[in-house]
Amino acid sequence: MTSLVRDIPAAPSAIALMHFSNRLTFETDCSDVYSSQEAGEIDFVLVDVRGPLAFERGHMPGAINIPTRLLTEQGLQGYAKTTLFVVYCAGPHCNGANKAAVKLAALGYPVKEMLGGVTGWLDEGFELSLPHAAGSPVNCAC
Template identity: 55%
Template structure:
């Protein structure tokens, strides 16, 4: 019941939600950036090559989270922002990828919902 615990003070809530948005983005925002040509990030599908080939977000690059090492990131300048996604909310592959990227000093956000969220929004996947 929401009345049992009072809401956080507005300043605390603002800090919390601002921080949350610094770590995550959603499928709609990614789709909008990709379709309007305003994407200022590299979208990484961090699932297996087989899952990627079966269907991925158009424009995404496949780099499984276990292969995120400096050598495999060398093609992108150091300040490049990455947005990572995996299968969906039941999968922690995007979290593992984001952690690896952050530990390598790369700016990163997670696309919440992953493939499941993408499809829930009515967007289509591309097979290769």
């Protein structure tokens, strides 16, 4: 008798290594972003892709607000094509960051999604910048 976990066998180690290594080229996490900021190693642009109201209610320190729908060639012309964008949204319940990553990649920019978004950031115990703290910071209008 086997568990539900073993119903489908695990991939061979070489394939698992390739899979999980490849995932890291697409993703980063809240802790890595925070640690990079704390160390002053900011070689990426952190983009909150939620709507302006959600951004005002609370966002990651150092983030800029570019809602997904505004990620266009014209809107990004001030950024070199080598600029690494790190995008986030409200949290795991929202696919706004994924949609933004698709748009940025289609425009030819390197991009990573910050897993967890605002929810993950708060779960890690990190604080948000709250210029006009009112209401829930997690709302998404991507």
